[in-house]
Amino acid sequence: MHATPEFAELRRRYRSFVFPATAAFLVWYLLYVILSNWAGGFMSIRVVGHINVALIFGILQFVTTFGLAYYYARFSAAKLDPLARQLDADYRKGGDA
Template identity: 70%
Template structure:
């Protein structure tokens, strides 16, 4: 067993983590995370697949010139990049406001629990 495997297995059986995993705060953190990530991922995939579908089955529409040599397909393709950066910005902002404070609180509780557990073991030794 490698050192990484041992650390991963120890983390799975960490009583401090197990206790925190059962708290309302941890459930709230997961709910908030999923509440942003799942809809954002679904929306982005729909947007991307729309681009692919239109490219394959609506070539006349996608080839329509908007101005000069710029057509609808080029604009849609460039908007994929804009959407990616926009989603990254929105997630970062959401995370800073809604996820990080709760995650920091849970991490502090975890660290306190780990220190408390090691202090108790040292006192017994």
């Protein structure tokens, strides 16, 4: 099964989402860490009351995490799961695909 074009397509689809999403999230997270360490003046700017830029960036880390998880679940359901189910059915039947 590993050598079938369908399995290669499943891996290609998975990687086309996971690698860019992981890279983007890591850049976003590292930006937050870098700004927290070396741009204290910027991060301490008050936006509303006692809420500053650092707090907003921190909250956005959570929002980004949940958003990315939601988007991956939708992507997986639409693009990965149907092909994975087909591969599983072919495997259980003993076919080559």
